[in-house]
Amino acid sequence: xxxxLEVGVPTVLLTAAFVALGATESTTEALYAxxxxxxxxxxxxxxxxxxxxxxxxxxxxxxxxxxxxxxFARLSVVPYGRMQFIDVTAGPLERAFGxxxxxxxxxxASTDARIPGLEREEAGRLRDSLAELGEAQAAGx
Amino acid sequence: MSATxxxxxxxxxxxxxxxxxxxxxxxxFIILIPIAFGHDSFGREIPQLxxxxxxxxxxxxxxxxxxxxxxxxxLRIETGLLRRQSLRFPLAQVQAxxxxxxxxARLFRVAELRLRMAGSSGATARLAYVAEHEVEPLRDRLLSxxxxxxxxxxxxxxxxxxxxxxxxxxxxxxxxxxxxxxxILLENWWLVTIxxxxxxxxxxSPHTVSGLLAGGGFLWALSMATFVWRRFNQQYRLTVxxxxxxxxxxxxxxxxxxxxxxxxxxQAVRLVEPLLWRPLGWxxxxxxxxGKQRRKGEGEAQRGQLRALIPVGKRSLGLELVDRLLPxxxxxxxxxxxxxxxxxxxxxxxxxxxxxxxxxxxxxxxxRRVTCWVPLEKVQSLRHVQGPVQRRLRLASVHVDTAGRAVxxxxxxxxxxxxxxxxxxxxxxxxxxxxxxxxx
Numbered sequence: 001x002x003x004x005l006e007v008g009v010p011t012v013l014l015t016a017a018f019v020a021l022g023a024t025e026s027t028t029e030a031l032y033a034x035x036x037x038x039x040x041x042x043x044x045x046x047x048x049x050x051x052x053x054x055x056x057x058x059x060x061x062x063x064x065x066x067x068x069x070x071x072f073a074r075l076s077v078v079p080y081g082r083m084q085f086i087d088v089t090a091g092p093l094e095r096a097f098g099x100x101x102x103x104x105x106x107x108x109a110s111t112d113a114r115i116p117g118l119e120r121e122e123a124g125r126l127r128d129s130l131a132e133l134g135e136a137q138a139a140g141x
Numbered sequence: 142m143s144a145t146x147x148x149x150x151x152x153x154x155x156x157x158x159x160x161x162x163x164x165x166x167x168x169x170f171i172i173l174i175p176i177a178f179g180h181d182s183f184g185r186e187i188p189q190l191x192x193x194x195x196x197x198x199x200x201x202x203x204x205x206x207x208x209x210x211x212x213x214x215x216l217r218i219e220t221g222l223l224r225r226q227s228l229r230f231p232l233a234q235v236q237a238x239x240x241x242x243x244x245x246a247r248l249f250r251v252a253e254l255r256l257r258m259a260g261s262s263g264a265t266a267r268l269a270y271v272a273e274h275e276v277e278p279l280r281d282r283l284l285s286x287x288x289x290x291x292x293x294x295x296x297x298x299x300x301x302x303x304x305x306x307x308x309x310x311x312x313x314x315x316x317x318x319x320x321x322x323x324x325i326l327l328e329n330w331w332l333v334t335i336x337x338x339x340x341x342x343x344x345x346s347p348h349t350v351s352g353l354l355a356g357g358g359f360l361w362a363l364s365m366a367t368f369v370w371r372r373f374n375q376q377y378r379l380t381v382x383x384x385x386x387x388x389x390x391x392x393x394x395x396x397x398x399x400x401x402x403x404x405x406x407x408q409a410v411r412l413v414e415p416l417l418w419r420p421l422g423w424x425x426x427x428x429x430x431x432g433k434q435r436r437k438g439e440g441e442a443q444r445g446q447l448r449a450l451i452p453v454g455k456r457s458l459g460l461e462l463v464d465r466l467l468p469x470x471x472x473x474x475x476x477x478x479x480x481x482x483x484x485x486x487x488x489x490x491x492x493x494x495x496x497x498x499x500x501x502x503x504x505x506x507x508x509r510r511v512t513c514w515v516p517l518e519k520v521q522s523l524r525h526v527q528g529p530v531q532r533r534l535r536l537a538s539v540h541v542d543t544a545g546r547a548v549x550x551x552x553x554x555x556x557x558x559x560x561x562x563x564x565x566x567x568x569x570x571x572x573x574x575x576x577x578x579x580x581x
Contacts, residue, residue, distance in 0.1 A: 071528065074525065075526075076522055076524045077568050078522045081575060106522050108542035111542050
């Protein structure tokens, strides 16, 4: 949902801008102009759709799996006991659609476990259950 | 010292502000000397004297308002006049304790005690400076308190702490000076090349070279010289020894450092073999402990570098020490499939990995060969990554993330099925390794 919006909004805005441009300057180039962002937007729509589908997470008994990426497919395994803290963020666009991003932090800086575009209730539930599991299994450094 | 949990406040050594001022102290003396020996009328020197008085006063105040004491299992430091700070460092979370003696501090027979904590903000407790004869007992006391706090055998720990007899140590390795110089120069061979080039240039056409030097080259040369010097200063006669408290490292030419790395705090071990060292069979052994890079001003000698256990030594010696740190290290490393050659033709020959039940090892680097060992109980997370070229070739990489600062073990370019299997195996083994200490 969110990913599609990210493409949708710029495409609509750009198309509108080009149409306006074409209306004021009625040259041949200006007439073709609206098609450029429309085609680009359609391609981006497809790419983004794939990316959206690539995101995924699974709560297992001892660890959380987070999957993402189309070109570079990544799969992270984060043990609950290793989680240092969890944060839930929501940008303006995400907030407008009732979404949020959950991010997991471990003591390693290179861990990148991010789950974007969750429904807000789901994000809250995930955060609480992760925090609980983390506490139960916490391991020292 | 009594073993009661709360003791009275201590102050730092009275000479601390003088040593801490460092260059400022020297500058003050330089201003003072002409005044003392000058024949001018005294009235003209009043501004200078005023500045000096202010500096001295500031030093005195900073000394007066700083105090510390040990409270139960915490080290508490209070400091600051306007912005009062009360810092509490739980000893159970100490990663390493350093004793640092810069040149000026050695002159005044004082030393700095530094406790490194695991916090991601890189918090370090500094006691600068403590009298030289007090610093070692204090360090031993903190160490045994830390140990006691960790294993919860507190009744015996304070008694052991006040025991004046040093715990026995076992010297593992020490670095000879000759190879150290050679190794630093060989590793930074391009620096040497440029330097020699400059000298030759100076003989052939002095004008060009002096022009180069004037145009910023001089500053560059100076910074490079400091870099080499710092390295040398830090690693001069570095000795590693083993004791119940952990690994002891001590060495240094002008600034002496003594460091204790507590057992079980090592996040990863790395063996580095730069290109020109390899014909000589030399290596450098580094350990990585938790915590961020230290900020500016906190021990410049160690910034940006891992702690070297052996700055330079024979490969066999390095491996011997690795065995001591990680007794169950994997012996057999497996090579990646042949088709990796098409993806990374240069790196292909250097890549390999292996695992035992408690440890994972990886090698990489065509020119500068790096071997990493990560104990599985220290693994923070695992990542399986497959890029577009890798997918075409049915390859994948597995990254092993640790809490260390720089060591990054990567099972690069393995067969896709093998990588998948490795991810599963390592996840299970890491879980088992994490749980083991809890059972014992």
